[in-house]
Amino acid sequence: MLRTATRILCITLCGLAAARAGADDPPTDPSHLPDAERAAVRALVEKELQIRGLLRGKIYLTGIDVPPDNYPDSPRRAIVTHYRYDGDLTILTSVDLGRRQVLGVEAVPHMSAALAPEEQAAAVRLARDHADVAAALTRYRGLKVEVDAALWVCGDRDALTFGHRLVRLSYRQGRDYLLYAPRVEVDLTTGKVRVTRTDKAHDK
Amino acid sequence: MRKGRFAAGLLGAAAAVVFLSLSAHSPHTTAQPSKVRPGLKSPGPGIYEIVQEFPVGGPMQTAWKVRYAANARVGLMIAGAWFKTGPRDGWTKILENVRLSEIFVPYNDGETRLYDIGAAGAYSLERHTQADAGPNGKLLHNGQVVRELRDDGVLWKYYNQVRRAQDLTLWATLGATNYNYITEYSFRCDGSFSCRLGSTGKNLSNHETMGHMHHGCWRIDLDLGDPQHNSAYLVKWAERKGKAKDTVEPFNNGVEGGAVWNAEEFTRVRIQSNQKNAQGNFTSYELVPLRHGSPRHRGHREEFTHHDFWVTPYVWNEQYYVNLPQYVAKKRRITDTNVVLWYLTSAYHLPRDEDGIFLGPNGQAQVRGVALATWCGFEMRPRNLFEKSPLYP
Numbered sequence: 319m320l321r322t323a324t325r326i327l328c329i330t331l332c333g334l335a336a337a338r339a340g341a342d343d344p345p346t347d348p349s350h351l352p353d354a355e356r357a358a359v360r361a362l363v364e365k366e367l368q369i370r371g372l373l374r375g376k377i378y379l380t381g382i383d384v385p386p387d388n389y390p391d392s393p394r395r396a397i398v399t400h401y402r403y404d405g406d407l408t409i410l411t412s413v414d415l416g417r418r419q420v421l422g423v424e425a426v427p428h429m430s431a432a433l434a435p436e437e438q439a440a441a442v443r444l445a446r447d448h449a450d451v452a453a454a455l456t457r458y459r460g461l462k463v464e465v466d467a468a469l470w471v472c473g474d475r476d477a478l479t480f481g482h483r484l485v486r487l488s489y490r491q492g493r494d495y496l497l498y499a500p501r502v503e504v505d506l507t508t509g510k511v512r513v514t515r516t517d518k519a520h521d522k
Numbered sequence: 523m524r525k526g527r528f529a530a531g532l533l534g535a536a537a538a539v540v541f542l543s544l545s546a547h548s549p550h551t552t553a554q555p556s557k558v559r560p561g562l563k564s565p566g567p568g569i570y571e572i573v574q575e576f577p578v579g580g581p582m583q584t585a586w587k588v589r590y591a592a593n594a595r596v597g598l599m600i601a602g603a604w605f606k607t608g609p610r611d612g613w614t615k616i617l618e619n620v621r622l623s624e625i626f627v628p629y630n631d632g633e634t635r636l637y638d639i640g641a642a643g644a645y646s647l648e649r650h651t652q653a654d655a656g657p658n659g660k661l662l663h664n665g666q667v668v669r670e671l672r673d674d675g676v677l678w679k680y681y682n683q684v685r686r687a688q689d690l691t692l693w694a695t696l697g698a699t700n701y702n703y704i705t706e707y708s709f710r711c712d713g714s715f716s717c718r719l720g721s722t723g724k725n726l727s728n729h730e731t732m733g734h735m736h737h738g739c740w741r742i743d744l745d746l747g748d749p750q751h752n753s754a755y756l757v758k759w760a761e762r763k764g765k766a767k768d769t770v771e772p773f774n775n776g777v778e779g780g781a782v783w784n785a786e787e788f789t790r791v792r793i794q795s796n797q798k799n800a801q802g803n804f805t806s807y808e809l810v811p812l813r814h815g816s817p818r819h820r821g822h823r824e825e826f827t828h829h830d831f832w833v834t835p836y837v838w839n840e841q842y843y844v845n846l847p848q849y850v851a852k853k854r855r856i857t858d859t860n861v862v863l864w865y866l867t868s869a870y871h872l873p874r875d876e877d878g879i880f881l882g883p884n885g886q887a888q889v890r891g892v893a894l895a896t897w898c899g900f901e902m903r904p905r906n907l908f909e910k911s912p913l914y915p
Contacts, residue, residue, distance in 0.1 A: 345647070345663040347593040348568035348601070385841055386569055386591055386601045388618060397839050412839045422839070428823050429844060430637040432595075438644065466699040469641035472633055473821020480822070488699065488727040495700065495727040497888050514728075 349384040351396070351415075356382065358418065363398045363411045366420045376403040378434035384415070393417065401431040403507055406481035428481060430471050438467045441485040441504040450513040454500035455489065463496065465489050470503075482507035568593075569601050570663075574690040576711035576913075578671050582609050583913055586709040590692055592667055594647045596621050596639060597705040598694035605713050607908050614907070615745050616807065618836075620717055622705060623843035623864070624739035625698075626827070628819055629732050635821060638698050640844060648695040648702065667694050674710060677913060685913050687711055700724040703736075704895065712912040716812075717742075718899030721869060723892060724878075730887040731873045735817055737827070738867040738898055739843035743836060744807055745860070746795035753794050753857040754833040757808065758787040773833050776857045778850045780829025783811055791831050791863060792905070800909035809865060810901040817868050827866060836860035867898035 351359065360379055367373035381399045393416045400409040408429040412421040442465055445451045455463065470484045483506040489499035501514035571589045575582040589602035599621035604613035625638035649665040659670040670691040677687035693706035704720035719738035746752055754773035759766060773791060774781060783789045794806035819827045825847045832846050835854045846864060873879055878891010
């Protein structure tokens with residue numbers, strides 16, 4: 319009897335722990351694909367883009383979106399996004415994940431697509447290697463300075479930077495942005511870094 | 523005998539643990555969000571479900587069943603919602619999905635354009651504490667989602683009779699570098715629901731004093747009853763020569779497209795089902811705008827801001843607000859089919875000292891404070907979902 323009761327108690331406590339685990343864990347991203355599936359989907363899509371002549375030059379996988387739905391008969395599907403520098407082109411490929419089949423490809427010029435991790439790293443590296451950025455950050459030497467990379471879109475068709483992949487970097491310590499940090503704009507399309515002097519950096 | 527008593531005590535303790543654990547949650551809420559229930563289609567991993575009965579703490583009169591999901595690109599999204607108009611009624615499907623499709627942030631200099639969802643960088647789903655959740659809030663998913671039960675003021679009053687409204691609110695915060703975006707969904711006891719975007723945080727470095735917009739670009743996939751038989755209408759009011767008239771017309775003549783909100787017409791969009799309530803009237807939901815203003819941007823590919831409402835037929839991979847002008851160019855039918863409503867909600871932020879801006883002697887701006895939350899959003903209000911006043915004796 320004692321053993322049975324102990325078992326019941328253990329099972330109950332384990333059950334409660336498991337039930338709570340679902341609520342206490344971070345939410346699972348519905349768009350998350352396991353590594354193997356992500357790699358397979360990427361290979362499938364890039365093969366299709368190759369066939370269609372879209373896979374050329376500098377091109378990055380920037381995201382995979384798996385829109386959830388409640389329709390009983392709908393297959394599990396994803397929208398795979400690539401960004402191609404040539405033509406400032408965002409390529410959206412629709413994929414049936416279950417059948418590993420490409421359902422359609424849409425190439426949209428001048429549509430904003432997220433920065434790929436490789437692009438973020440490239441922007442930070444280009445800025446770090448720029449003498450003016452290094453000089454401006456000298457006063458923060460020894461402190462842990464972090465950097466945010468944000469994609470900026472030029473909406474002016476007549477501007478020289480229209481259609482370019484523009485990244486602005488903001489330097490911070492903790493969650494506070496550095497007062498004397500330079501304004502840094504990295505044009506990933508041309509590889510150029512533009513640095514505004516710290517005393518001119520702010521808009522007043 | 524002693525062993526038997528001990529065992530009974532152990533079982534009693536187990537029962538007490540179960541009881542206390544369950545009663546720690548609101549008595550009319552499912553204990554914790556769970557994966558979907560048996561008998562419903564499992565929409566995939568990462569979808570959670572909450573059932574909330576109203577009134578909280580009393581016998582159930584109405585209820586919402588809400589599915590939700592969250593990630594670091596979009597924040598919180600609703601992945602299905604069903605409503606019960608009474609304790610003996612079945613679930614009526616209201617929503618298939620609602621989410622922010624884009625947060626567009628154009629600055630007054632004309633050259634700074636941020637797409638905070640489409641071009642999201644390394645954003646994060648922020649973790650909250652009980653200080654975020656408030657006295658009626660609960661932290662879910664490691665604190666990354668907050669569930670609140672709110673008193674929503676007077677629902678109706680007639681002399682000595684009154685009913686206060688309650689709602690289930692789910693919200694989460696997207697950490698978007700210098701800004702925090704709060705996405706909030708409230709499901710009210712009368713079948714209405716609202717969606718809001720709150721923008722707060724530090725003003726953008728190097729643009730501390732520059733005016734800018736935060737546009738919440740919403741994709742609202744209503745499914746009223748049978749989703750294949752929904753239709754979109756534009757509802758307007760106008761007074762001429764002292765007499766007022768209401769007009770209900772097929773949205774854009776029944777073809778996908780956009781429409782403009784007109785303050786003098788009380789413009790709203792109605793999504794109507796082919797199902798009728800017990801009075802024989804078609805059930806619908808109306809989008810009631812809660813607007814600060816209507817921006818029109820003229821940059822390249824910013825035509826999606828030239829209308830306030832858009833309606834398209836449902837296509838699973840048409841998810842991106844900025845592509846609406848291309849979607850509607852197909853001129854597809856939006857009557858008696860599965861439709862999606864898109865809506866632009868805008869907040870204009872003209873920086874002020876309350877944002878914590880200080881100008882140094884050299885004229886440089888510094889931010890040592892935080893911009894208070896500015897909200898924009900909309901309400902979806904049922905029409906002929908009930909056959910009588912909801913929650914009325």
